[in-house]
Every structure is written in structure tokens, then in C-alpha cells.
Amino acid sequence: MTDEPILRDAWARLDALAARPGAPSIRALFAADPDRARRFTARLGDLTLDLSKTAIDGETLVALLDLAYAAGLDGFRQRLFAGAMVNPTEGRAAMHMALRSHAGDGLMALDEKASVLAAAERDRMHGFVARIHDGSLRGATGERFDTVVNVGIGGSDLGPLMATEALTLARGGRMAARFLSNVDGTGAAGILRACDPARTLVLVASKTFTTDETMSNARALRSWIAASLGEDAVGAHFAALSTNAAAVAAFGIAPERMFGFRDWVGGRFSLWSPVGLSIALAAGWEAFQAMLDGGRHMDAHFRDADLADNLPVLLALTGIWHASVLGYGQHCVLAYDDRLRRFPAFLQQLEMESNGKSVRLDGTAVTRPTCPVLFGEPGTNAQHSFMQLVHQGTRIVPVDFILAARPDHDRPEAHLVLAANAFAQAAALLQGKTLAAVTAEMRASGVAEADIARIAPHRVFAGDRPSTTLLFERLDAFSLGRLIALYEHKVAVQGFLWGINSFDQWGVELGKVLAKGILPDLTPNLTEGAAPGAHDASTAALIARFHALRET
Numbered sequence: 001m002t003d004e005p006i007l008r009d010a011w012a013r014l015d016a017l018a019a020r021p022g023a024p025s026i027r028a029l030f031a032a033d034p035d036r037a038r039r040f041t042a043r044l045g046d047l048t049l050d051l052s053k054t055a056i057d058g059e060t061l062v063a064l065l066d067l068a069y070a071a072g073l074d075g076f077r078q079r080l081f082a083g084a085m086v087n088p089t090e091g092r093a094a095m096h097m098a099l100r101s102h103a104g105d106g107l108m109a110l111d112e113k114a115s116v117l118a119a120a121e122r123d124r125m126h127g128f129v130a131r132i133h134d135g136s137l138r139g140a141t142g143e144r145f146d147t148v149v150n151v152g153i154g155g156s157d158l159g160p161l162m163a164t165e166a167l168t169l170a171r172g173g174r175m176a177a178r179f180l181s182n183v184d185g186t187g188a189a190g191i192l193r194a195c196d197p198a199r200t201l202v203l204v205a206s207k208t209f210t211t212d213e214t215m216s217n218a219r220a221l222r223s224w225i226a227a228s229l230g231e232d233a234v235g236a237h238f239a240a241l242s243t244n245a246a247a248v249a250a251f252g253i254a255p256e257r258m259f260g261f262r263d264w265v266g267g268r269f270s271l272w273s274p275v276g277l278s279i280a281l282a283a284g285w286e287a288f289q290a291m292l293d294g295g296r297h298m299d300a301h302f303r304d305a306d307l308a309d310n311l312p313v314l315l316a317l318t319g320i321w322h323a324s325v326l327g328y329g330q331h332c333v334l335a336y337d338d339r340l341r342r343f344p345a346f347l348q349q350l351e352m353e354s355n356g357k358s359v360r361l362d363g364t365a366v367t368r369p370t371c372p373v374l375f376g377e378p379g380t381n382a383q384h385s386f387m388q389l390v391h392q393g394t395r396i397v398p399v400d401f402i403l404a405a406r407p408d409h410d411r412p413e414a415h416l417v418l419a420a421n422a423f424a425q426a427a428a429l430l431q432g433k434t435l436a437a438v439t440a441e442m443r444a445s446g447v448a449e450a451d452i453a454r455i456a457p458h459r460v461f462a463g464d465r466p467s468t469t470l471l472f473e474r475l476d477a478f479s480l481g482r483l484i485a486l487y488e489h490k491v492a493v494q495g496f497l498w499g500i501n502s503f504d505q506w507g508v509e510l511g512k513v514l515a516k517g518i519l520p521d522l523t524p525n526l527t528e529g530a531a532p533g534a535h536d537a538s539t540a541a542l543i544a545r546f547h548a549l550r551e552t
Contacts, residue, residue, distance in 0.1 A: 009070075010067040010070045010071075013063045013066070014060070014063050014325045017060050017063055017325075018325045023055060024055045024396075024464060025464050026430055026463075026465075026466060027430065027431065027432075027463060029052075029055065029057055030052070030430075036052050039052075039058075040054075042311055044298075044301050044311055047311070047472045047479070047482060047483075047486075048470070048472065049311050049314060049315065049468065050471070051314060051468055053426055053429070053430045053466060053468070053469070054318055054321070054322070054466040054467070055321075055326070055464070055466060056318065056321055061308075061317075064320065064321060065307055065308055065317070067317075068313065068493075068497065071497050073493065073497070076496045077303055080094065080097075081097065081107065081303050083095050083098075083107060083109040083110055085110065086503065087503035087504055089504045089506070090503070090504050092109075092110075092263055093108075093109040093114075094264060094266065094269070094492070094502075094503045095264040096264075096265050096266065096269035096270070096272060096273075096488070097295075097296075097299045098115050098117075098264075099118045099122075099273045099292070100293070100295040100296045100481070101114075101115040101119075101296060101299075102119065102296075103115055103119035103120075109262065109264035110264070112262065112264070114262070114264065117262065118273070121259060121260065121261065121274060124259060125259055125280060126280075126285055128239070128257075128259070129277070129280045129281055129288075132145055132175075132201065132281060133175075133284075138236075139199060139200075139229075139233070139237055140198070140232070140233030140236040143199050144199065145199055145200065145201045146176060146199045147175060147176045147177070147195050147196070147199055147201070148178070148202075148203060148278050148281045148282060149177075149180060149195065149200060149201070149203065150178070150180070150277075150278040151180045151181075151203065151204050151214055151217045152203075152204075152206065152211075152214055153211060154181075154268065154349060154508075155266065155268040155269070155271070156205035156206065156207075156267060156270065156275050157179055157181035157205070158268075158342070158346045159270065159276070160205075160276055160279050161179040161181075161342055162271075162342040162343055163271055163283075163291065163480060164177045164278060164283060165342055166339045166340055166343070166480050167279065167283035167287050167291070167339075167477055167480065168283050170408040171408065173283050173284070174281065174283065175201075175281050178191050178194070178195065179278070180217050180221070181213065181214075181217075182213070183213040185220070188217055192221075197225050197229055197237070200225075200237060201238075201239065201281070202218070202221050202225070202237055202239070203239050203241055204218045204239070204240050204241065204242065205242075205275050205278075206218075206240075206241070207263075208247075209240065209242045209247035209248055209251070210244070210247065212512065212515075218251070222234055222238070222251070222252070225238075235252050235253060238251070238253045239253065239257040239258070239259070239277070240253045240257060240258045241261075241275050242258060242259075243260040243262075245258060259274030260274065261273040261274055261275070266503055266505075267505075268349050268354065269350075269488060272291075272292060272295060276288060287477040289477075290477035290481070291477040291480055291481035291484075292481060293478055294478035294481025294482035294483075294485070295482065295484060295485040296481075296485075297478070298312070298482045298485035298486050299485060302485075302489040311486055312486050312488075312489035312490045312493060313489075315490045316489075316490040316493035317493075319331070319398075319490070319494055320494060320497055320498075322372070322398045323369050323370070323371070324368040324369055324498070327369060328372060328398055328466075329395070330372050330395060330397045331373070331375075331397065331399075332374075332375055332390060332397050333347055333374065333375075333376035333399070333400045334377065334378070334399055334400065334401050334425070335378055335403075336401065336402065336418050336419070336421070336422040337378065337402070337403070337404055337475055340378065340402065340475070341377070341378045343376070343402070344375065344377065346484075347376070348374050348375070350488065350491055351374050352371055352373070352374055353505050353507075354371070354491045354492075354495060354502040355370050355371035355491060355495045355502055356507065357370055357371075357500040357507075358370070360500055361501055362499075366498060366499065368498070370494075376400075379401070379418070379421060379422055379425070380421045383421065387425065391428065391429065392460075392461060392462070396465055398467065398468070399426070399429065399466070399468075400467070400468050400470065401422050401425070401468070402469075402470045402483070403418075403470070403472075404473065404479070405419075405471065405473050406473055406474040407474075408475065408476075422469075425467075426467045426469055428463075429463070429465040429466070429467050430464070430465070431461075431463050432460075432462050432463020432464065433459065433460060433463070434460065435457065435460050438456045438460055439452055439456050442459075470483070470486075517533050518533065518535070518543070520533065521533050521535075521543055522543065522546065522547075
């Protein structure tokens with residue numbers, strides 16, 4: 001796609017703008033334009049996106065929008081919402097938007113009535129959640145369920161975990177929620193110690209019901225329930241979020257406890273589907289539905305708004321400017337809200353699994369950097385760890401600051417301190433601190449000239465380091481859904497402009513395949529007499545050392 005002349009010209013124009021003397025200087029843009037903060041801010045209701053603290057000026061923004069128009073982004077939006085095959089390597093649509101749509105919205109996925117199918121399964125979920133909450137559906141001993149354990153990995157864990165924490169950390173929930181993903185047995189051991197089997201409902205989240213890590217953990221919890229309550233109790237304490245009816249039945253889960261979704265829903269986009277059942281059970285159905293409504297609201301904005309006023313498009317174009325034109329290879333997300341402490345981890349999968357690609361849709365190699373390495377933590381914790389690198393390191397790291405104006409707790413003064421820190425960090429990245437300013441400050445404090453010469457260079461901040469800020473009224477279920485959908489659409493726009501497929505994930509497969517070949521060599525008692533597998537010299541040596549350490 002990027003070989004087409006009109007696109008080559010659009011990229012070349014961006015390169016030329018980036019090559020201008022002083023082009024990355026953000027302070028200079030503010031000095032030249034007193035109205036910059038207003039002109040580079042976009043809004044959707046209470047949601048405010050401030051792009052002014054980036055090195056994007058009016059000419060650059062026009063060039064970025066020209067790139068989007070030249071690539072045919074308007075047509076991509078139409079195809080996406082029409083349910084066309086936008087995932088050609090797997091022959092699928094990408095219609096996760098239908099999961100938060102109404103039955104009458106008419107969204108299709110190829111030839112399937114996606115809105116209708118999603119609404120029907122959502123009604124089944126709602127009924128199940130209602131029966132759990134009102135006590136009409138109980139455990140094998142007659143006890144009411146007070147804990148839900150979600151067993152999944154990747155998109156079947158990160159999304160539900162993030163959303164459940166966001167919606168229950170401040171106000172509590174209808175049920176306690178625990179999440180088991182890592183195949184490391186310590187995770188399961190911790191859950192078994194903390195939970196009462198008679199009051200625990202286990203959700204096994206695996207579309208195929210064959211995911212190695214998930215099924216290993218599911219079998220561990222099944223054995224726990226069977227040993228504690230009897231084999232006949234298994235069916236009363238499990239539900240499946242899957243489409244493999246035969247495997248689910250063989251596990252001991254009845255069909256009415258299986259909730260499925262179609263292949264036009266990718267794992268990292270699936271928290272809106274039955275994979276989000278743990279969210280509904282823990283936070284309540286009203287909260288889950290409000291989260292869906294927030295996502296649907298952002299869908300309508302992304303689908304209908306002009307590109308120049310479109311928040312997902314503007315956020316995506318800013319990332320394109322940073323990663324693909326200026327060459328910034330890292331990106332940081334700082335959510336100044338402890339309820340969003342898992343949001344960066346969720347975005348790591350959403351962005352890096354979607355767009356961490358080096359091959360375009362036509363099979364040729366990409367010619368520009370695609371997805372940056374994403375990391376993050378809650379503010380203000382990050383200020384005392386990796387923000388040292390962001391402020392004074394040798395790499396420029398763009399930052400997304402995320403903040404709600406109203407807290408959801410009874411310590412308003414603490415929220416003001418939190419907000420002050422968020423705004424100050426963004427201002428510090430922009431303004432920096434010159435050697436002259438540091439020197440003057442130290443002299444005013446009476447520091448000796450020799451000490452000034454020795455210490456002052458260490459207190460200099462280069463500044464001109466870019467950030468965007470997402471500010472909204474309060475973090476509730478609706479605004480959370482809107483925020484998640486904003487980043488989903490940002491990812492899709494960037495993948496389209498890079499000419500890659502944001503909706504497949506072949507890169508996760510190779511290690512899983514190789515693990516199956518290594519496992520027999522780690523369990524020689526299961527393969528007595530068999531020759532070791534063929535491994536590279538390093539892997540073979542590590543396997544040998546592993547056995548030696550186990551024998552000591």
C-alpha cells in the first residue's frame with residue numbers, strides 16, 4: 001500500500017516536515033502560538049484529548065490527515081463497520097463492535113447478523129448473572145456463590161482483570177473476583193488457599209477449550225472442586241466461555257453453562273463478549289452494560305466524525321508521527337488512577353500484539369517502524385521509578401497521561417495532589433530546565449561555584465519531550481468503555497496506515513509450538529528410552545542444567 005505514489009508523497013511530506021531545523025521543539029510552538037492549547041485539543045462530551053504538548057503544528061497535522069485520506073481511511077472505516085473481511089490472513093471480519101451494539105443496530109460480520117447474535121448471547125449472560133446474584137443458582141452444597149475465578153490467559157485475562165479492578169476497586173463489587181492466567185502453579189495455589197470451594201464459581205475462558213495454560217489451570221481447579229465437594233459437584237461450580245461444545249461437555253460443564261462468541265472477535269478485543277462474564281458477576285450487570293454503552297458511544301464517534309475531529313484518528317496520527325516519522329521506539333501510558341493500574345498491561349497486548357508486525361498485508365516487509373514498545377504504571381508510582389529515564393534518558397519517550405477530574409473516594413485533597421502531579425509531569429516534560437536556570441537557582445541558594453560546576457549538569461532537563469493528556473469527568477463504567485474503545489480504534493487506524501493486519505497474531509504461535517517439543521525432554525520419566533529432541537546448543541545445555549539442578 002505504501003508503494004502507491006500518492007502515499008509515498010504523503011510520507012515524504014511528513015519526513016520533510018520532521019527534517020526542518022528545530023522541528024521536534026514543542027516549546028517553540030507554544031511561543032509562536034498563544035492559542036495552541038485550544039487549537040490542538042479535541043473533545044467528545046467530557047472526554048478531552050490534548051495534543052498540544054507534541055511537536056505537531058498546523059502544517060504537520062494537515063500532512064498527517066492527508067496521509068489518512070491518501071491511504072483511504074474513510075473507506076477502511078466503512079469496510080470495518082460493514083463487517084468486511086479486514087483480517088485477510090484468517091479470512092475474517094473484525095466485528096468486536098457488535099458485542100456492544102444493540103440487536104437492532106444491524107452490524108454484520110461477513111454474512112452473519114453480528115448484532116443479533118451478540119445480543120442473544122448477551123441475554124443469556126444476563127440471565128445467568130441474575131440467577132447467581134439473586135441466589136437462585138447456587139453451588140452443589142446449596143451455598144450462594146461469593147467468589148468468581150476467571151481462568152484464562154491473554155485477552156481472556158487481561159481485559160476482564162483490568163475492567164473488573166477499574167469498576168470494583170473503589171466501591172467494591174457484587175462478588176469477589178480472582179484471575180488465574182499463568183501456568184506457574186503458584187497462582188493456582190494462592191487461589192485454592194484463599195477461596196471456599198463451596199462458594200466459588202469458576203469460569204474457564206478459552207474459545208477453543210484447548211489453550212495449554214488455561215486448561216492446565218482449569219484441570220487444577222476442577223480437581224480441587226472434586227476433591228472438596230465430590231465429582232458430581234463439578235458441573236455446579238463451572239461455566240465455560242468457549243465455542244468447543246464437545247470439549248466443554250467432556251470437562252463436565254452443561255451446555256446451558258457455555259457462553260460463546262464468533263471468530264470475528266479477537267481475544268484482545270473480547271472483554272465485551274462472554275469473556276467479560278467475570279466483569280458482570282463482580283461489578284454487576286448494570287456496570288457491565290454501562291461499559292458496553294460507553295464503547296458503543298465511541299464506536300459511533302469513530303465511525304461518523306470527520307477525521308480532523310475524530311479522537312481515535314487524532315490519537316493514532318500522533319502515534320504515527322512519533323513512531324514512524326520521528327523514530328521514537330517506546331511509548332509510555334500513565335493512568336493517574338489506581339483503578340487503572342492494569343490498563344497499561346491491557347494496552348500492551350492490545351497494541352503490541354495487534355501492530356507488532358514487520359510484514360504488510362501484501363506479504364512485503366514494512367519500510368517504517370510500526371508499533372513502539374509500550375510500558376506504563378499508575379501515577380504517581382511511576383514518578384519514583386522509570387520516569388527518571390523519560391525525563392533525562394537518552395531516548396525520547398512519548399507519554400499518554402490519563403486523569404479523571406472527579407475522584408470516587410472520600411479524600412478529595414488526595415485527588416488534587418494526584419492531579420497536580422499529573423499536570424506537573426506533563427509540564428516538566430515540555431518545559432525542561434536549562435543549565436542557566438539551574439545555575440541561577442543554585443547561586444540564589446548560596447551554593448559554592450565549584451559545587452555548581454560539578455552538580456548543575458546533573459540537574460538539567462532537556463524538555464521538548466512529547467505527551468498527550470486524556471482528561472474526563474470521572475472514571476465510571478461508561479467512561480471506561482469509552483476509553484477502551486478509543487484505544488481499540490486507535491490501534492486499528494495505525495495498523496491500516498502501516499499497511500499491516502492488526503487482527504491476527506501469528507507471532508504468539510512459534511514459542512507455543514516449540515514448548516510442546518521441549519516438554520518431553522523435561523519429563524524423561526514419561527518418555528523413557530526416547531532420544532532427546534533436537535535443540536540448539538544453548539537450549540540443550542539449559543535443559544541439561546535444569547535436570548542437574550532438580551537432582552541436587
